[in-house]
Amino acid sequence: MDVLEPHSLPLGHSIPHKDDHAISVSLPSWEKVVQYMKGEKSVVDKLQSDYPRFYEHQYVQELHESVLRRVRAPEYMRCAIFPSEAGMRRCSQYLRRNTNIAFPLQQMCFKATLGDISTTTWARFYAVLYPMEYTKQVREVWAFTGDGISSRHAEFCVQRFALMESTSKFPALTTSAMATVVGQIPIPQWGESDSDVKAKIKTQIAKLVTSHKPGYDAVKPQDVLLYPNGMSAIGAVARSLVPTNISSEAVVFGWPYGSTPKAVRESGYGSFTFYSHGTRDELEQLESSLSAGRSIACLFCEIPSNPLCATPDLHRIRRLADQYHFAVVCDDTIGTFVNVDVLPYADAIITSLTKMFSGACNVMGGSVVLNNRSPLYESLWSRLQESHGDHVFPMDASVLYRNCLDFPTRVQTANSNALAVVKFLQMQDIISHVNYPTTVATKNLYDIYRRPNGGYGYLLSLVFKNPEHAIWLYDSIDLCKGPSCGTNFTLVLPYSQVSHAFELDWAESQGVSKHIVRISVGLEEKSILISKLQQALQAVRAPGCALPTATLSAHFH
Structure with a gap:
């Protein structure tokens, strides 16, 4: 397990540095993030990699x-x-x-x-x-x-x-091959057979995702499907749940990762509803409409959500699903198989294996786990099998398998580190609030779904009382800065500026601040992480750090 030294990298450097297949890129200042999202040539031309x-x-x-x-x-x-x-x-x-x-x-x-x-x-x-x-x-x-x-x-x-x-x-x-002999084509060094490696990944996932609750049998590897990445897994499940002969509706409940609503919306449903806050009031609205005759095909949610770290009431959602016959699809990427036990409440669990399951930030992957006790199991399994092809490239699978072998240990380390970082940040008077499963209003719900030895995860986000301070923290902090999360090294990102760059006002109206800073906490020593944060906060508090109003406006719009 390789962990980068915790420091910021120059603009455009691949993260991990000098890795041909790195999946993040260094964006070391807020201004460069804004320019990156605008596609400005001065930034784009320097990118050695990207998500x-x-x-x-x-x-x-x-x-x-x-x-x-x-x-x-x-x-x-x-x-x-x-x-x-x-x-x-x-x-x-x-x-x-x-x-x-x-x-x-x-x-x-x-x-x-x-x-x-x-x-x-x-x-x-x-x-x-x-x-x-x-x-x-x-x-x-x-x-x-x-x-x-x-x-x-x-x-x-x-x-x-x-x-x-x-x-x-x-x-x-229509063209012919340009060579008629194999010649000097390199022989791939895949080691184990592709099928064996993928079987081992599925076995590892099946073991970890199995519920600890009484009465639940071990998940079978054949109920785990592998995909090239998390979004392809989400799309596959969403398409498989579209009814074939009636008008249909899909629901996304709670604020999810930015691409999820788009993937679900474009999957072929007649209509789509986004309950962006994921609150009790919104569940009551949903229940009231269902009791009045509304029909939905599926509900997608995350535990916890990215980046607000809220937890949905899966017990109530499951009761509604059983009563009104819709599918519950839960994304546990941020929670991880190690920390949360959601199988009893979901018909399908979706995970981006790109994140903490891999950790190394050098390969993509996704999985779907089907609950064999679900009333929809047979139909969902059948429809997914019809559409599922093996499109996970063997070398990607090999890298993913090597990376995941110490997954449970890494999760526990990241849990501990993140909790320490949260406690430190909560003591800072210039921070308005820190979002983490232990600090948000749904902590009691998260604890219901937390495994006996599970923690609260690696991801947190924070909002400053003064928006300028978000820019100064991001620019000052000497940690890796760029897209993705769940990496073995700490990774910082001004989340809305990337995921909602072209809808900042709308996202803020839904409770996701324009200047929210997301921190994916890695495996570094706690003392080093706290020291890095402390130094950045000191820079924020330093005299003369305020930005002119015009500059601030440019950063946020």
């Missing part, structure tokens, strides 16, 4: 350019690349619904017909060509579906691209 759903990794870019050259695409065309045909089709459908594109989208499949079994199995991908004016929409669907190809898979395909032919209903996009 994979937000950009094209260098290997994905190489594959992208190889495709355009092979089919001799005009200069105004771009392409998006997916490991599955279904992902490609979802991208095309989204473009048709959300743009005025006037001609059929050009889709193609690339696959190798020469080479060893690993090459013929995994040197395969799907691409959609589109005019570059629709890049914004493609980036949207790439972000909220998680359907894009992974960096390791793209690297594998780049190395074998000469062996690949393309097929398409458009004759101009």
